[in-house]
Amino acid sequence: MRIGELALKAGVSVRALRYYEEKGMLVPERSTGGHRHYGDRSVDLVWLIQQFYAAGLSSRSILEILPCVETGEATPEVLDLLVAERERIDRQMSELSAARDRLDTVIANAGSSCSDHCRPD
Structure with missing residues (x-):
């Protein structure tokens, strides 16, 4: 194509x-x-x-990882990169989950403290 x-x-x-x-x-x-x-x-x-x-991967990291996707094999250095990126993503997911939980709390508190005039008909 x-x-x-x-x-x-x-x-x-x-x-x-x-x-x-x-x-x-x-x-x-x-x-x-x-x-x-x-x-x-x-x-x-x-x-x-x-x-x-x-x-959040850089183009350099992606370029190093792509051959592994194709072959299923990795050098020790690329395997270290894969593990490091996965750990970084896990941390990021945890931080995003915590942020979502905080937003849920704010939404719940705002919703319960809002009187009828907060929501238009």
Whole structure:
């Protein structure tokens, strides 16, 4: 598929795909005319890259991790990176959970102390 089609299917911009390519995370085949061509598995790969970014991983870390996704194997250094990133994500999830719990408390307190004039009809 061409770059525009991949962008549409993956829900990202063409610019993002070009960035992933520039960083070496996404490697398209090239037609004789120089046009990018991506395989069907590229959609899943872009989604994975997006998940890793959303989890706070850097492009450098993602680039190191991606070969492990494909092969299921990792060097000791990459395995250390994987474990460190997982521990960081666990800490972040714990902090987010605590923040959500605090918001629940604020919502409950605000809801119980609010009289009828707080909610419009």
